[in-house]
Amino acid sequence: MLDRDVRTWTVLLSGSARVGSFSEALDCFRRMQNECVLPNKFTLSCVLKCCSGLYELRMGKGVHGWIVTSGIGLDVALENSILDLYVKCEAFDYAKKLFELMEDRDNVSWNIMVGAYLQIGEVERSLDLFERLPEKGVVSWNTIVDGLMKNGLQGTALELLYRMISSGHVFNKVTFCIAFNLASSLSNVELGRQIHGLVLTFGVQDDRFIRNSLIDMYCKCGEMEKAHVLFRKISGEFLRTRNSKISCEAEIVSWSSMISGYVRNGEYEDAFKTFSSMVREQVWVSKFSLTSIVSACANAGILELGRQMHAYITKVGHKVDAHLSSSLIDMYAKCGSLDDAWIIFKQTDNPNVVQWTSMISGCALHGQGREAVRLFEYMMKKGVTPNEVTFIGVLTACSHAGMLEEGCDYFRLMEEAYGIMPRFEHFACMVDLYGRAGRLNEAKEFIYNNRLSHLSAVWRSLLSSCRLHKDFSTAKWVSEKLLQLEPFESGPYILLSNMFAAERKWEEAAKIRSLMQQRGVRKHPGQSWIQLKDLVHTFVAGDRSHPQVTEIYSYLDKLIGRLKEIGYSSDVEMVMQDVEEEQGEVLLGHHSEKLALVYGIISTPCGTPIRIMKNLRVCTDCHTFIKRTSQLLGREVIVRDIRRFHHFKHGRCSCGDYW
Template structure:
């Protein structure tokens, strides 16, 4: 074009900015023979869109003429970059303020956590529109004041008609504080105002009902919605996950793909969380493949979910591989891999990763400390653990919680430092919760210290009278020391008070099907083959010098019967099933709801040597990787 006009120049500048090509936009802007206020405002907006606040501020300073759009644009930019004080100063000296400028400032205060300032400014507004009210409703909810948000919503209805955005904000507030009664009323208002087929309103309704544990209502909303976009599908997928209906969640993900609705980052993250909930690594790999094909594998939220999925499903090496490939990492990324390494007994890896985290200038948080203490506890690094516990708060300004004290008590207890652990509880700044005392009780059991165990059990039961774990642990300690009268007393008390002992169970997932086992179980269709395999294994183990340890059988029966009961603990049945159901050389992964006993730990170590396969057993606190007669925990768990 020989002589493009100012409008065409402005359009091209906006186009370059939309594509992130700031240099091209600036070059064209400076070439313009004539610049009007609209072109200046377009260039100002372009600088902010491309993330260059300094250039935007320089552009604003150079403007010979400014209108309300210019002022509002730069104020919005400053607020988005967290420069609240500068934005506030500009707002004060702004010659003319329209309702959009006031709304921007209110929204900016809320976005930067200055809730009281936002409310005060809203009260001062000379004129308000529905956007003003919606900003306050959404801002209050976003800052954890959801009930106040609903009060404001009620006030707004007296003078304004709610828009789809307002209704969505109100539903989110209902979901966050789980108020189904108010949410159902808002649903009625949505039907009256004709927004019931709006896709974003449908997504908000699905999320509301799912958060309130009314997942069938959420499913009905989804089924009634004729036009479904990725937001609606993702809302139902996430809702099923929140209600622990992970199989249904993955069916939704499949349906989504079948209908050619491409998942976004949120869809993939929710699907991976459900794979994690089902401990279904094969399904997780399928979702991973979809993420890779869509180019979303590198998204930080998807990558973080992949790390968690692989580590929680027992595949720590795959988790580390995903983490290593990440081009951008945030504190969640580092925490996920540090906690994962801790759970798998790779304590030194966790410490090495923490050192890298500090070098990359990512500030650790309370989860990082919990992961490091767990890593030290599972790897026998008492000195390192003490150092982290003593200096972490001072160096990084992190306040110690009950979880941190529980981890430190557990670490000291594993080393047999029971007196120091008990003393630490007594000098805690706040009152210890029952989990801290339970950690001491568990450690006392491991070291057969009856006196400390009895004191810890009393404190647990004072805080949590129906804690079955405390009764069970104490009963097991008495049983292991032959105090059967005390065992009978505890069991009678549990029966009288209706306290049920959590039954020990193990499970293994093969080809997407979960197989559950309890000790001595003979209900599985392949029980005969499983028992035959275990009998064969028993002979091979004895050839290697294995002798069952009857102290881990907590029943007052003859030694021979104790040995037989130990041979058919739930994890051994699950391993036996894995051996007859999977190909030679493949890894067997077994999950367990209770801590693996010492006798089974010794037996599985030797089993891994006999069958020449890696066997992974996860108990409530960690993974054990058994390979060629050794365990990753180094017999320290």
């Protein structure tokens, strides 16, 4: 078959390119050259497209050079293909030069450059270019709106979208996708609904891209029911068209969107259910879905399921990429197994900023502040630029480890060296840092100096510090502030009334309680849960609903008795904490974490570590109780509360009683 002509080759080559087999297409091209068959312009534009798809800059440059010397003649279309290749391969200098040298530039050339400047964050230049565009087509508008959004300029993007409409440009399918994205990144479900209306008016509701963008928009705006209705509507159609590759791809995307939507909205149960249906219906489980589901395991704190998902990733044959590895690191850390997080982290070749941040935050979560800081320093030495999330991790680490000076240094470094403006979360970390270190006045000053006094979260943090350092009067002052700021949160009421009670000011205590009742404020129920085999057992304070209730309580009583023999006594400091509500004296010793702990002890063999999750902070009494139990029974107990991990071993806790 030596006499294949250029047309035969081109059919072969473009066929491979069309189905995305770029390497095969380029192989074809090489064989064609070996056989000394001269390519035509169409062949060349296909080849260039494949090069940019594979980020094959070197080969692309070679082809460019060959075109120039071969005398085949450059036309605008071919030059645009080269321009696009340079932009996709991030060879912006080449792209700029080529654009300057081009004799004929059409709309496409301009659009590519507008997109190029947006890609490298030179927004002003791209806007300038856009305004100078001789003729603005739909693609130009789409490019600028999309690029502005990706540069975080949602407001400007929206303005341009409105300008596009008012100047009489008609949306195409791509515009709809971009507009839905814009609505979700603005969390503007009303805008989303309006665009949904337009989709129906235009009759493009069956386009797969548009449908998926629509579902995704509702997911990201928190409207899961609406998303689910749309999803159900189309899933039947997917079943009928399973034989088409395009349909399969679209279906995979829509499942991923639903799963990530449930996870994003904290509806883990639904996320797991959707994932199971996806497997049952034999839909290809993509990395996207797995990343989300691993993150669900992380947040729900279900280590065993997380492990199963990790095994599943391997079984399906997915390579653990940057997204998967960072969510796995995060999952193991949040589920209490920092060792496993380290294993994944160490397997990573060149960790990116997210992977570093996951590991740093993981150390912080487990109270290993020094380790977190060491990692952070090492990361910077490696030339990886930290982002705002990394700093949240580092500041939290400093705060939990009582590293005041280091924390202050990093807070300065953030803005001075990296130009990251502190956000609310960073300020909150600082208040926590000062407070935990016992600098309550400095914390207060920090709040006022940075105009944070309207934010209840920073006062809540200060309140915890008052408790930690037993500063009764400041605590009372802060509680009153909180009571004004969030009159419908139960915490401050309970704290205040407890504090009055401790001072034996019964009338005032009762007044606060009745005010709380009048306003209809309800306390968040404290919950603890423990996973044994495949079951998650959940407990609330004084819970009597568990089938083994008698056994649990009788063991608990026995345990309390034995602990008292070695010096344990109920801690009275808990009046200064926002913990579970107690109603009677009997309940005092029956906080949910104690019940979960006892259930763990009686259900597992001696020596097995016990892992407990809790939706509030551990109270001082329970903390002491668990410490003593770990000593008495020689059991390791790992508790994840709402803020961090506590590793109890030999009568001590990893938090050093500083939490």
